[in-house]
Amino acid sequence: MDELAEARTMGSIATAVLAAVALVLSAGALITSVARDSGGPATVAPAEAVAPTSVAVELSEFAIAPADITIPAGGTLEVVNVGNIPHDLAVVDEGIGTAMLNNGESESLSLAGLAPGTYTVHCTVAGHEAGGMKATLTITEGDAGTVAAAPMSDHSGHGSHGPDTDWAAYDQVMHDSIAEYPAATEGIGNQLLEPTILEDGTKRFELTAQIVEWEVEPGNFVEAWTYNGTVPGPVIRADIGDKVEVVVHNELPLGTDVHWHGVKIDNEFDGVAPLTQELIAPNESFTYRFTATESYVSMYHPHHHSQFKIPNGMWGAVLIGDVPLPEAGSVIGGRTLPDDMTISQEFPMVMNDAGTIGMSLNGKSFPATAPIVAKKGDNILMHYYNEGLQIHPMHLHGFPQLVVAKDGFPLDQPYWADTVNVAPGERYTVMFTAEEVGAWVFHCHILTHAETDDGMYGMVTAVIVEE
Structure with missing residues (x-):
């Protein structure tokens, strides 16, 4: 040889x-x-004018949605895994997190005890944070009110992409990324x-x-x-x-x-x-x-x-x-x-x-x-x-x-x-x-x-x- x-x-x-x-x-x-297989972020309904008592958070390959989570002190994250492989959600360095969730499983994550401020949440599976599973958690002053939790996403029709997705842009971004090869x-x-x-x-x-x-x-x-x-x-x-x-x-x-x-x-x-x-x-x-x-x-x-x-x-x-x-x-x-x-x-x-x-x-x-x-x-x-x-x-x-x-x-x-x-x-x-x-x-x-x-x-x- x-x-x-x-x-x-x-x-x-x-x-x-x-x-x-x-x-x-x-x-x-x-x-x-x-062939393209969707793995992008989920579409989550916008928060109400008054911060909700709980926020729906979705885990997928490799994203956490929403990427910026805002919730009053004492609130709860309603975490669901809409991906195809196990994920969890943890507050970095705070010892607070969900169990490992399989596809379709969910868990309520109480934030009681976390002081107002800005935190990072991520999936702890090796490599998943680097792949994009990281988000910002902002806890605001005051008690959580009586507003209902934000609704979960509708995953019918196009996986985790919503009806307003610009599909032509998706075509173009794939074409553009390939055109750079070999860089x-x-x-x-x-x-x-x-x-x-x-x-x-x-x-x-x-x-x-x-x-x-x-x-x-x-x-x-x-x-x-x-x-x-x-x-x-x-x-x-x-x-x-x-x-x-x-x-x-x-x-x-x-x-x-x-x-x-x-x-x-x-x-x-x-x-x-x-x-x-x-x-x-x-x-x-x-x-x-x-x-x-x-x-x-x-x-x-x-x-x-x-x-x-x-x-x-x-x-x-x-x-x-x-x-x-x-x-x-x-x-x-x-x-x-x-x-x-x-x-x-x-x-x-x-x-x-x-x-x-x-x-x-x-x-x-x-x-x-x-x-x-x-x-x-x-x-x-x-x-x-x-x-x-x-x-x-x-x-x-x-x-x-x-x-x-x-x-x-x-x-x-x-x-x-x-x-x-x-x-x-x-x-x-x-x-x-x-x-x-x-x-x-x-x-x-x-x-x-x-x-x-x-x-x-x-x-x-x-x-x-x-x-």
Whole structure:
């Protein structure tokens, strides 16, 4: 297989290709490929002139409606989940909130005890606040009066969109969001990390844990926790039989460690401080060592306070050796494999859904996600990595994916799928052949991870196939 760095960098996408992509997308190739599924905010009746004793609040993917809630002291929020997945509503830092509500469930949330003032309410499910489930709660002076609660929304006809919705504007905003793809941003992750070769042949890699400004999408810079300043961190690649050293330098404001997820390694280097090692303090370093005894499709990330370090960007891929592929020309599931199984490109596809990085593929959110550019007939090998907090069913238009390995372990019975469901911590290795020319959409099929009322966003990219 070709080296990863040569196979997958934004630099390999020529200006002419970008121009061709823009032309294809503006012609509507992506628009006709992606179906819209409503996930927008609910329509809530306006409040009466006198603030009501209670206010109806609706939760959906990913919105809280109304976004600005005003209620007198002592009032009650009538909370209902009109979405498709569980949500709750909590007052930030006040210890007040509902239970987790399934679709159609509701709960009265008393605000008794909260002093007049302004508060933030949100859904506590990981990633949901970043996706838009946050609202402002204003509690006014005085007792709640005798006005009835605001009526709930009418969800007949058009889901959560009301009869006054400007549908033409919805068409335009989707078209406009797609026309921006692919958008240039600063920073590229997944670059191959070159080792230093020691006298005994050991491959030594250097990683620096540091906080940087990272451009997730055009103009949106966030504070990212990174390895070597990129999201994802650099790819560590070695061959079976290699001795590997990874020197980790900590430039974070707190201690850290590195867990080698899926790598067969001695316990002292497993990276779980303080159980297997001392915490790597700020401005200190630690060296991890292992011998690559078999092929791995693995990853590295912190274990110490991983609940915010990883969503904020600290992860990277480890690839050891090659994943065995089925025999060329063989028949699997009624489909015949190509006579030439040479891999043209191999790369990780890392998913995230929370923290400062949010809904993203390889550290970028649409329209800044990098297209996969291929020639007709190319065989592509892709390693899915889920470093997020939710499952992600990854759907590729146009070509079936041949699943050849799970967590780096080759499958005795590879299988075809157009959608591969990847849970947190999992890796799936798939191969597909770019059989047809065109711009083919590639996205998470949890639709609110890919589209909002403001157009396409998040976990969407495309495979661009040229003659």
